[in-house]
Amino acid sequence: MAVLPILKWPDPRLSQHCAPVEQEQLDDLIADMFDTMYAANGRGLAAPQVGVLKRLFVMDCTWKEGKRSPMVMINPSIMAVERVPVTMEEGCLSIPGVMVPVERPVAVTVQWTAAEGDIHMADFDGFEARCIQHEFDHLNGTVTFDHLDPEARSAVEAEYNALKGTSE
Structure with a gap:
């Protein structure tokens, strides 16, 4: 298949609320x-990060340890x-080089449709729960910077802009 360009913050598409997926052929996109x-060395990727403003994401939280679980x-x-939140540093493929402390619930129950069209519901905890919430944020137009207070956000944005300036 193909490696798609990943949108980088502050691309306005990363701040858009995504539309539900209707009856669409998604095999090539997925x-x-x-x-x-995988090419970007990530563990999750939401459709808006590749410019598709639809409510879907892919993830594989175990592939870096040797076993794929897409x-x-x-x-x-x-x-x-x-109810108990945990704060951890998070990276994002759309904000490369910057880690941001994000407070999230340690476990979630999620309902979704699989690529084959089946509806699933399951509980996730730990890193899988964090990854799901991170990608879910993208579907709602939220990036890691949006979890910070204004002062912390300003400092992290300055760090990101400095990194971006050295890579261009």
């Missing part, structure tokens, strides 16, 4: 998104969250 995610979530809904 394959391209996995190719792109998953596609189309029109996901977070049905429940664990």
